[in-house]
Amino acid sequence: MEIKLVFLVFGIIAFHIHHADGDASMNLKVLVKDYFEWRMSEKPEQSTYKSFSKYNDILDSMKESGFEITKNRTEVFLTGLRGITRDELSQQEKISYDILENMLTTFLDGYKWRYYNTINPMNLLDGPQYNPSHFHKSFPFDTVGDFENYVARLQRFPNQLDEIITLFNLSISKQTTYHAVSLTLVFNQIDKICPVPTNYSIKCGYFTPFVKSIDHIHISSEKREDLISRAKIAIDSIVSKYQEVKTFLQSEYLPNTRKHYGVLNLENGREYYQACLKWYLSLDLTPEEVHQLGLREVERIQSEMMKIVERNNFNGTVSEYFLFLKNDSSMFFNTSEAMLKSYSDMIHNQIDPLLPKLFKKLPNLPIVVKAMTSDGPGGMYSSGSADGTHPGIFWANVLRPQEFPKITMLPLALHEASPGHHLQFSYNKFIDSPDFRSKMESSYLYKVPVAFPRYTASTEGWALYAESLGHELDLYKTDPELLGRYSSEMFRACRLVVDTGIHYYNWTKEEAIEYFLNYTLQARADLEVEIDRYVTWPGQACSYKIGELKIKELREKATKELGAKFDIRDFHTFIMEGGIVPLNLLERNVNEWIKKRLAEETKPGKPEPGPTCSAPNQLPFHHLFIVSFLSCLSILSLF
Incomplete structure (x- = not known):
């Protein structure tokens, strides 16, 4: 296994070295692919929902040590992105560049607040107890391997709940807890997960795939019983650990919740x-x-x-x-x-x-x-x-x-x-x-x-x-x-x-x-x-x-500046085809669209320019190497 991983690491690095001499478009394509792979490796539960099945056997890590790892990798991706010459990209690639830059800088700008709500990972609207069906709702159950991955997740779940308790304890020590109302529904949510005290592994929602899906795959009776047996043991452990979480929240966390409803009275609130x-x-x-x-x-x-x-x-x-x-x-x-x-x-x-x-x-x-x-x-x-x-x-x-x-x-x-x-x-x-x-x-x-x-x-x-x-x-x-x-x-x-x-x-x-x-x-x-x-x-x-006010403001501006040339269908379609973007980028895009429409008015018949064919842009080798190396480390860290 170790030899295979070493070859995998150097194979991926070699792939990126090969593309280091490519143009800006290729460099961006490589970078955003690595970024998405990294985010899915850090968010394996969400990656399953997005049909990215590579990490279906693991769960999101809730460890405090992960904060700095994420920060460091974010900085490396930002360095790599800024090593790409934006002017040499097509219009759609420029939007992707700008969105990724916004994502990376937004995370880094917020990092100083990592010991506030971030270390309070369960509330009436968030956490694994909020909607337990999400645990298996988007999971594929088409092969024996899918069921093995699902059982592996069940077996890792109690450890994730332990990590949640650790974060809550950290919040108590930092004095950045929720107000008590944020937990009003949590205890009832936990109780509803498995309401029957006996045979709860069968009655529990986590067992649903073994009732509805396992008979639809080709599997021996011995293997079927083995999977079900391991699942029941894991679910029993999950239910027991949930009760530990509930007891902790009631006896340790609630007495330390903040007294004011808002965050104003927190330090630097x-x-x-x-x-x-x-x-x-x-x-x-x-x-x-x-x-x-x-x-x-x-x-x-x-x-x-x-x-x-x-x-x-x-x-x-x-x-x-x-x-x-x-x-x-x-x-x-x-x-x-x-x-x-x-x-x-x-x-x-x-x-x-x-x-x-x-x-x-x-x-x-x-x-x-x-x-x-x-x-x-x-x-x-x-x-x-x-x-x-x-x-x-x-x-x-x-x-x-x-x-x-x-x-x-x-x-x-x-x-x-x-x-x-x-x-x-x-x-x-x-x-x-x-x-x-x-x-x-x-x-x-x-x-x-x-x-x-x-x-x-x-x-x-x-x-x-x-x-x-x-x-x-x-x-x-x-x-x-x-x-x-x-x-x-x-x-x-x-x-x-x-x-x-x-x-x-x-x-x-x-x-x-x-x-x-x-x-x-x-x-x-x-x-x-x-x-x-x-x-x-x-x-x-x-x-x-x-968001609504910003869209109306931009529409009013376009209407005023374009006059008779303004077409509401063009305006709406432009916004829709631009995709989901931050409001500051939406504002800039609309302003550029207005200028372009005005320019078309003064130069009728001029064809719309396509993507520029500039001289190849070389992303600095050390940037690509670092991004590639850290991407590989994120793969290695899974083993």
Whole structure:
């Protein structure tokens, strides 16, 4: 084994030496391939989800020592990237260059905060207990080898839980723990993993593949029993270790949780919150600026909502008018099936036929509506395949049809389906981009800002902007429907005020809830959980509205500067075909697009320039050698 690994190391290094004399394009291609391989080796659980099966037998490491290793390798990749001459790349390669540079620098900028949330790896929204089905949901179970890999992961799981306890202890010593509300659901989540005290290895979700999948492969009865036996032993150990985690959190961690809801009172808490905001927004906005933006948006939207109230001759507040509407039984569906059917009709018969008015070169990938299996948000989206064989899915919460007003459904359909998440991710599938973009890493949010970004403000900002496009498509036909649209936007505007209020202005949870109650139509019980989310993920809730405002700002600028030459279909399609990018890069791309369109106006008929054919660019040998060597070390470290 050792001899094979040595040859593997030198083989990979030789491959990169061979390409060291290539041009900038080739050097970038090699670098981003190595980067993606490295990230998948550090995130093996996520690599399985992205159909990168090389590391299916191992789990993510939660060791503190891994922080510095990741930092050092990130610095090497950044050095290698900056050794490539950007000007010699094609336009799409330049975008890849810029995104990778942003990812690397974002992680390094956040590294100083590694002893804050990063060492608190379980909460009501994060951790292996949050959704145990993810452990096997994307795992392939097609061969005996797949089951061997799965059992190996089960056997390594208790050790990962031990590493989690160690990190929590470190958080206690550093005095950077969560507030207690961040653990409100964790104990119940642990208890639900295996609720039956006897034969829990069979009843436990981790055993599901041995019930549903193992009989579909060619395997001897002896091998089958051997795999099942080892799996049961491993699962028993997992359940036992989970109880250790629960006991530790109750007896050791909870008594040491921070007393304030926000992070303001942590050491350098203001600066830490600023770093979290920058990670999510990819803009240099201060908490004060975000707070003021929120206040202005709340005032603007409230004014629009009051116009509807007054137009309908109602003598009361927006909240009172909404309650008046809710007393009308026709505002609700009686069954989940009727609600699902209405969502499907909205998407396929009302929205989709109008999309050519706002977009060009539509991907036209299929989407279906399915019912969420458990209660939660109003809806979620999961992406399908590029060939259309697996459709995108809008998971709709239809469990309580009598509590979900019809007027709130259309903006949610626009947000989750088209022109929101489904359309955005459909365009993204056809962009000629390397794996690190098309299979972008989804960092766990408890690690922010010590994580590689996934550009939440870009994706959620677009989806919120998509809700506003319902106006231009004339989809909001009635005042109640318009009120439903504004209520969705108001909720995101209030988040700007409340998130900064908690973490920068030291608001209490009750102050945050009261603010929401004054301006939104949310029930107190729902707001309790909502605020716990903001307490746990500082800055995340600001992504939606800031992203939407940036897109609207860029659209307004393009409209003004291009005048009669502005075409909304060109603008939207340009954004979609640019892929998922940080907001600062989106702004630069749109500015360059505007300049290019203006230049085309003054020089009609001039062909669009293609990629330049410059003299070969040689990436410094020592840069490629270091990147290659460290890539190999990451492979060696797995053995």
